[in-house]
Amino acid sequence: MHLRMSLSVKHLLGIRELTRQDIELIFTTADQFKEVLQRPIKKVPTLRDTTIVNVFFENSTRTRISFELAEKRLGADVVNFSASGSSVSKGETLIDTVNNILSMKVDMVVMRHSATGAPHFLSKHINVPIVNAGDGINEHPTQALLDAFSIRERLGSVEGKKIAICGDIMHSRVALSNIYCLKKLGAEVTVVGPPTLIPKHIAQALDVNVSYNIREALEWADVANVLRIQLERQNMPLFSSLREYSLAYGVNRKLLDSLKKDIVIMHPGPINRGVELSSDVADSGQSIILDQVENGVATRMAVLYLLGRNEKEPATAK
Amino acid sequence: MKSILTDRQLAITIERLSHQLIENHLDFSNTVIIGLQPRGIYLSDRIYHNLQQLLPGTDIPYGKMDITFYRDDYKSGKGLQVPNETDIDFSIDNKRVILIDDVLYTGRTIRSAMDALVDFGRPAAVELLVLIDRRFSRELPIQPDYTGRTIDAIITERVKVLWKDRDGKDEVVLIA
Numbered sequence: 001m002h003l004r005m006s007l008s009v010k011h012l013l014g015i016r017e018l019t020r021q022d023i024e025l026i027f028t029t030a031d032q033f034k035e036v037l038q039r040p041i042k043k044v045p046t047l048r049d050t051t052i053v054n055v056f057f058e059n060s061t062r063t064r065i066s067f068e069l070a071e072k073r074l075g076a077d078v079v080n081f082s083a084s085g086s087s088v089s090k091g092e093t094l095i096d097t098v099n100n101i102l103s104m105k106v107d108m109v110v111m112r113h114s115a116t117g118a119p120h121f122l123s124k125h126i127n128v129p130i131v132n133a134g135d136g137i138n139e140h141p142t143q144a145l146l147d148a149f150s151i152r153e154r155l156g157s158v159e160g161k162k163i164a165i166c167g168d169i170m171h172s173r174v175a176l177s178n179i180y181c182l183k184k185l186g187a188e189v190t191v192v193g194p195p196t197l198i199p200k201h202i203a204q205a206l207d208v209n210v211s212y213n214i215r216e217a218l219e220w221a222d223v224a225n226v227l228r229i230q231l232e233r234q235n236m237p238l239f240s241s242l243r244e245y246s247l248a249y250g251v252n253r254k255l256l257d258s259l260k261k262d263i264v265i266m267h268p269g270p271i272n273r274g275v276e277l278s279s280d281v282a283d284s285g286q287s288i289i290l291d292q293v294e295n296g297v298a299t300r301m302a303v304l305y306l307l308g309r310n311e312k313e314p315a316t317a318k
Numbered sequence: 319m320k321s322i323l324t325d326r327q328l329a330i331t332i333e334r335l336s337h338q339l340i341e342n343h344l345d346f347s348n349t350v351i352i353g354l355q356p357r358g359i360y361l362s363d364r365i366y367h368n369l370q371q372l373l374p375g376t377d378i379p380y381g382k383m384d385i386t387f388y389r390d391d392y393k394s395g396k397g398l399q400v401p402n403e404t405d406i407d408f409s410i411d412n413k414r415v416i417l418i419d420d421v422l423y424t425g426r427t428i429r430s431a432m433d434a435l436v437d438f439g440r441p442a443a444v445e446l447l448v449l450i451d452r453r454f455s456r457e458l459p460i461q462p463d464y465t466g467r468t469i470d471a472i473i474t475e476r477v478k479v480l481w482k483d484r485d486g487k488d489e490v491v492l493i494a
Contacts, residue, residue: 005400025400028400029401032384032403032404039437039438040437043437044434047392049393308392
């Protein structure tokens with residue numbers, strides 16, 4: 001096997017910064033962690049001398065639990081921090097907050113922030129590995145990794161596959177990370193949704209196809225990754241009502257049954273049932289939504305394992 | 319480069335090791351075999367194959383184990399390895415486990431392997447079979463139960479086990 005043995009990056013800020021080899025190394029490593037998670041004792045001692053802080057400036061259920069499980073199953077010590085109820089409300093800056101945590105000898109930071117670029121900014125000021133758990137409308141790299149890993153698991157590979165990313169492309173960090181990841185792995189990508197939710201020039205900028213017709217896009221696709229309508233990030237009305245959105249762009253059983261083939265259905269969660277995805281699709285055999293969640297732990301273990309290994313210097317503030 | 323075992327000697331040694339296993343485990347009714355990734359599995363494949371021929375009709379559980387996540391040199395960065403597949407699809411509870419690796423050197427790999435093994439259950443007993451025992455280089459109190467060849471090599475020397483399926487020929491060599 002002539003794989004590179006370490007990542008080309010010190011932090012996981014986004015998929016944009018990764019090479020295809022990096023992604024493949026993460027997958028090969030995640031394969032082995034997936035096996036670990038099937039054992040009677042689902043835990044390895046690899047990171048037993050590592051302390052990881054999960055800094056969440058934004059709400060999260062899945063991602064945060066998934067990271068915490070990944071960390072604990074690698075044997076790491078875990079501290080959790082959420083902005084609400086912390087000194088952030090007293091006006092402490094991001095760098096101060098993180099440096100204070102690091103001075104208590106923390107070795108790695110997992111961060112979610114509502115500001116685009118927050119982890120990139122932080123990476124210039126601290127010297128421990130940072131894992132971006134979602135920054136604003138920019139990237140959510142571990143979600144893209146687990147999505148591509150799940151496609152690879154279901155279809156054998158990502159190369160050459162046709163993936164439709166459906167819905168709110170404009171406000172979705174999952175969409176952007178997925179596009180980078182899938183393109184780097186050699187897949188074809190179509191983004192589909194109402195024109196108001198698809199950024200202008202995305203076709204040229206990211207080399208993807210654009211469609212405004214969900215049926216056309218799904219006829220073409222092997223996989224549909226259906227995104228959540230992010231009402232919390234939309235500060236002006238971009239479609240008339242959820243009901244109208246659902247009628248025009250919702251993925252339901254009737255639509256899927258009218259296609260000539262069975263496509264794979266994905267959703268990063270949380271699902272707005274009956275809006276972008278109907279229950280009889282979300283819970284069907286075509287859906288790999290729960291596999292995505294399961295693979296999230298193994299993929300995140302791989303990321304933490306590979307980044308923790310790169311660490312050479314002790315954890316101190318610069 | 320000095321030859322320690324030629325292809326013919328290697329075949330005889332593996333044959334002997336297989337017979338020694340049968341001597342102790344008879345019909346293998348309560349015994350499982352686990353080869354250690356990445357290089358131990360070439361030896362365990364051969365031994366497993368041999369045992370099947372010597373004991374026709376016996377179904378011996380055979381697995382492969384990777385110990386990368388249990389190594390003690392993760393942080394030092396020396397043990398940079400892409401993890402290999404672990405495949406143990408049977409219970410090791412109350413079984414006699416035979417661990418198989420190609421070269422026993424510092425003993426650290428076997429220490430890691432025993433840590434990994436107990437995460438799969440509680441074996442009745444664990445034995446160690448190695449092709450080459452570098453007996454003066456041990457850093458931990460670990461000794462093999464079955465040995466192909468014991469050699470006295472200094473730290474700067476390297477023992478390499480070559481396998482036909484992987485390296486084109488069967489041979490054990492000492493590289494100065």
